[in-house]
Amino acid sequence: MRKPIALVILVAALPMLSACGQAIPDDKADYVGKWHAQAMDVEVTKDGTVRYQRVRNGGAIADTMTTSINAPLRRFEGDNFVVGIPFISTIFEVSTPPHREAGTWKMVVDGVELTRSP
Helix, strand or coil: CHHHHHHHHHHHHHHHHHCCCCCCCHHHHHHCEEEEECCEEEEECCCCEEEEEEEECCCCHHHCEEEEEEEEEEEEECCEEEEEECCEEEEECEEEEEEEECCEEEEEECCEEEEECC
16 A cells, blocks of 8 residues: 555656756856757756757658657766656767857767757
8 A cells, every 4th residue: 555655755746856957067058058950959958957859760650759858957977968857867978068160059969960059
C-alpha cells in the first residue's frame, strides 16, 4: 500500500523538481538563445530552462522519430551541459562551444552544427 502513495507523492512533486534549474553562469552566457539546424532546435534561457527538439528520419514516414525535452539545466560539465531532473537527466555534448563565425553565432551539439537566431 505504501508504494502507490509514494508514487503519487513523486508525481505530484515532479513539477516542483523540474522548476529547479540553474541560472546560466556569466561565463556560459553565450549559450543563451535559440539555436537551429535543419532537424534540431535548442533553446537555452537565461533562467536555466532548456527546450530541445530533434527529428530523425529513417527514410520512410513511418521511420521518422521526434525527440523533445523541456527541462531545467542542472549543470555544466566543461562545455557540455546536463539537463533534467534528479535521477532523470541527459548530457548535451558540445564539441564546439558557442563562437562567432563570419558574424554568425554557431556551436556544435551532439554532432550537429547549430546557428543562433539573432
